Amino acid sequence: MPLSDGIYEQIINNYISEKLKSADSDSKLVEKERIDKDDSQKILSDYLSLIIRTSLGYIKEKDGTLEKQISVCNNLIKYLAEETKEDSLNHCLIGKNGEILLSLFDKMDYPSISQKKISRPETSISKSSLFTGSALEPSMLNELRLEIESADRIDILVSFVKWSGIRLIKDELLEFSKRGKLRLITTSYTGATDIKAVEFLESLDNTEVKVSYDTKRTRLHAKAYTFYRKTGFSTAYIGSSNLSNPAITSGLEWNVKITEKDTYDLLKKVEATFESYWNDSEFKTYSPEDAKTLADALLSEKYYKESGDITPFDIKPYDYQREILEKLEADRKVHGNYRNLLVSATGTGKTVISAFDYKNLKKELGYQPRLLFVAHREEILKQSLSVFRGVLKDSNFGELLVGNCKPEDLENLFISIQSFNSKDLTEFTPPDYYDMIIVDEFHHAAAPSYQKLLSYYTPKILLGLTATPERMDNFDVLSYFNGKVSAEIRLPEAIDRKLLCPFHYFGVSDTVDLDSIAWKRGGYDRGELSRLYIGNNGRISQIIKGIETYVTNIDDVIGLGFCVSIEHAKYMADSFNSLGIMSACLHSKSPKDERNSVQKKLVSKEIHFIFVVDLYNEGVDIPEINTVLFLRPTESLTVFLQQLGRGLRLCDGKECLTVLDFVGRQNINFRFDTRLLALTSSNRTSIKKQIKDDVYSLPKGCYIHLEKVAREKVLENIKASWNNKKRFVEIAKSFELDTGKKISLAGFVDHYGISLDEIYSKTTFNEICSLAGLCESLNVDENDFLRKSALRNPPIMSKSPA
16 A cells, blocks of 8 residues: 655654655655754654554563563563663663552651552653543643642742632642642733732742733733653643633643653753743742732733823833833933934834833933923824823823914923924923924934934933934934934734734735836825826725635624825725725815724624825724735835824724735835735745745734735745845845844855855945945955855855945
């Protein structure tokens, strides 16, 4: 019988070898690899284990005696002792009586055991098993109780802990705490943890509890109960059960029991991972003095109310925000740099961080420092003022100078850049008037309207806030901050930390190609784009097909569609409405009342899409958004990430954000590579290879897939756009921001997936760095790297380096 087609991970024995020889080499593709020396011990022993088990089965059938099986096993052990010259293996010979040791206790140390039957779990402590909540298998609760009785040390990891669960194992825990150490990690996530349960655990001897007080963005969803035994028979239960009554008694919960004897490596990984969590600063050791902190965390829903009311709780930064504040402080105190750029992904609370930074400055100076907070939109300023008042617990802090708002004084001012210039604030304030100036969305600083502000004032601290410092026009944002980013949390890290929800990004093949559309001032001609899209019913059908393919249920969609013009947005809304998908259109000229009304309809699912243009890029939060359509090419990486960020807010019941990006052939100047790089985690695999293989290095829970034609067009675009000296210079300028490392030839070709032939057929690496102004930071490894590359691939270059 021939081998079935498919994938294997099978040692090639004589039987398999003969089958492979008989296979038609012209029609069969066979892939093999040599056993890895580092893994050989486990691979070969696992293989032998199966052979031995099968052989003992034959012996049992023919002979029927236990003694014969033991004799065969002992002969094998003797043979191994002889082959290895390890006499100690003879100690492993099986006793002739064929007995198994079940327990060993000192009667003096364990007086209670001598007076009752020794307890042990019903399931094996040497073989793994699965619990599914079935009535035919042992109860999870009873197994936990029995595991506790026989353990020497216990580690428990759960998202929440309920008194209803603790009281079921209370007596066992009390008895255990007299002789063994218990560690438990839990969180205040969703307010589910019971303070009574935490306080009881903390009161036990030899017990330590750690808690994460992050109620909205906890990274801990794992559940694991690990029971360590000095005998070498440790066990762990890993699965879905939190420490609550339903989860360990009647719930349809699945948990795998692994054992040290059966899955040693897995148990060691459980131990190491728990240890890493135990030492993570997010989890704080709980003591009775922390009762109020835990109560506040369980009750508090937000940092502050949007109405501007001051929360009754003391607002404290989350751990990741504290880390950023510490980096800002170190940049100032250690490096003497008081011009700081904070790069913080959309939705991670950069305004909150800036408010804490100001609060720290106030504490350091001993008086209220003068603050100038600058943004470009009224909504952003109002939200920012509310944040500062909440953090400072001062409902009278700060004033607005924007639109019709006129301040009584200028000491703590939240001002739009338009008002700054129209009122000419410099006439009323000297250059050193403000102690701290915060400029929100600093990527706008390239605009002429910001130049007077940035050149006139000399504050003690200049703090720039942005989600993306990279700009398509190559304006050097870092030049205002002594050439560096002081602190950052990018999109992939923010998703990994559960600060934002994961995305599933689908590049849908677009029938409309844009390579012939005029490219003006860093982007497509909007008028031409709009005329190409409006009236294109074939594209509407394609968009609907994309939604049907990738969206679970249209009735659950709360979506945004980003359009190129007002006319395009109206056309999209009208087209969707005619097809029964209720939608609306909004743009920057839409009245505020209409915006609010349409937004409420979207959240309540009276409509399913809002098609927008020049709106919902910044400063507007609709956490419920679960679908985003990119219906036009977004040339600016900043705008692309801001638009994507509209759907990345966390919201109860939202599993992920579905993104449909309609991808056609683009102008050579359009940058697919930077957009996809911004979505991926740091990885040595080039973005070209990730796209080609359709396998991406992504934050947890995220997914990228480009349809076949879309993938071909993206790769075609990247190859064409990199095929000139100017583009090499552009990406060289962004290398340090992309990677956080100094530029080098090896790093450059590795990170971007550029071949040496592509570079040296047009220029040299040294020339690229010279034109990019990177000679001082250049890691000069060009000649050495080229020599090594030439040894590996002699014909690699078509032009010798200058």
